[in-house]
Amino acid sequence: MNERPVSPLREQSRDAVADAEARSGPTLPAAVRRGKLWLLTVCGIYPTIVLLGLATDPVLGDLYLPVRLAVLVPAAAAAMVWQINPRLQRRFGAWLTR
Secondary structure (H helix, E strand, O other), X not given: OXXXXXXXXXXXXXXXHHHHHHHOOOOOOHHHHHHXXXXXXXXXXXXXXXXXHHHHHHHHOOOOHHHHHHHHHHHHHHHHHHHHHHHHHHHOHHHHHO
């Protein structure tokens, strides 16, 4: 039988696919990490919302609750995404991955 030579590009492509398949799955059960991340997020979002609510109450106190929340929620989400969550994840990163 006559075997055809495999091109180096095709060989590299096969290796890349095999490497990607090996790395694609999580190394830990997702439920454990998601539960811990949820707990960490709750611990960060609660004080953030309370402090933002107290800080903006003199200005937004006369508005209806949905309007106040329309201001507080984007501010709290921005604080969580760009300030609080990165710091919490750096601090508790080892715990999150256990």
